[in-house]
Amino acid sequence: MRANTTDGLKAIVADPAGAVIGLDFDGTLSPIVADPAAARIAPGGAEVLTRLGGLIGSLVIVTGRPAAVAVEYGSLAAVPGLVVLGHYGLERWEAGALAAPPVHPGLDEARAGLLALVAGLDGVRIEDKERAVAVHTRQASDPWATLEALAEPVAALAASAGLTVEPGKLVLELRPPGIDKGVALDAFLRERAARSVLFAGDDLGDLPAFAAVRGSGLPGVTVFSGSPEIEVEADLVVDGPTGVLELLSSIADAIEKETAG
Known part of the structure; x- marks a missing residue:
């Protein structure tokens, strides 16, 4: 201590x-x-x-x-x-x-974009928090590799929607900036x-x-x-x-x- x-x-x-x-x-x-x-x-x-x-x-x-x-x-x-x-x-x-x-207007774009990104990825799930949206890879067959593969396209999606990415343990969250x-x-x-x-x-x-x-x-x-x-x-x-x-x-x-x- x-x-x-x-x-x-x-x-x-x-x-x-x-x-x-x-x-x-x-x-x-x-x-x-x-x-x-x-x-x-x-x-x-x-x-x-x-x-x-x-x-x-x-x-x-x-x-x-x-x-x-x-x-x-x-x-x-x-x-x-x-x-x-x-x-x-x-x-x-x-x-x-x-x-x-009020809810950030870019979240609708982010939700739709994330659903398209993870389509067909087994074990990857979307968590809709209303004022933020997150993609979790904890249940994927290779969680860390899947997270790394998603990092760049998720960052691009966040930039397009006017959001920021908050990384965590096997999760990428898109939320309002500031x-x-x-x-x-x-x-x-x-x-x-x-x-x-x-x-x-x-x-x-x-x-x-x-x-x-x-x-x-x-x-x-x-x-x-x-x-x-x-x-x-x-x-x-x-x-x-x-x-x-x-x-x-x-x-x-x-x-x-x-x-x-």
Whole structure:
């Protein structure tokens, strides 16, 4: 554990009202599964977040999924004070209300183009997120070779439709430009006048949020919960969603102990 990690965790425990804890969903709270529609929060996850949400200033999930889907798949509607920033920050769910901009006009072109690109490719599937669209190769016979073969035509399609490509583990997602998890997290930290921050993620799309933690000037902790397939510089590396929930539980334990003392 790095020295700044210890400082960041101490700051969260000493001043929980000023803390922002940010989390990705897939691979961080929910195990990665072959079918994204089958993803659900790890056992005990909703209970851990409910406990933590009652102890800290701000708890936020920043995900590429639609915000309402993350709330549903995580059974998170009752977590106190939770904010979910979906589609990398385009959507905001808070206290049961969802705010979102109009759908990008290039998405119809992107959907049609992706369907044409993957026609006849066994195991390749399209995930329509309404405000983004993704192509997954996890179930292809050679997932990484298929992803590499699709990278250039998908990039060309995104450029034509006025979208950007967000790469991840065996997925290429086309989404509106100008927003990422770093932009979303940075704005949230300023909105909440944060005094410390932790962000946990598992994929390439989480790297801008890690950068936002480092660039915030706050006592901060970055937590990587992914696989060795992706090399990420983080303050802590934990074993998937189980490790994330164990860390969050230990933070809650420490806050309660500090408060009782």
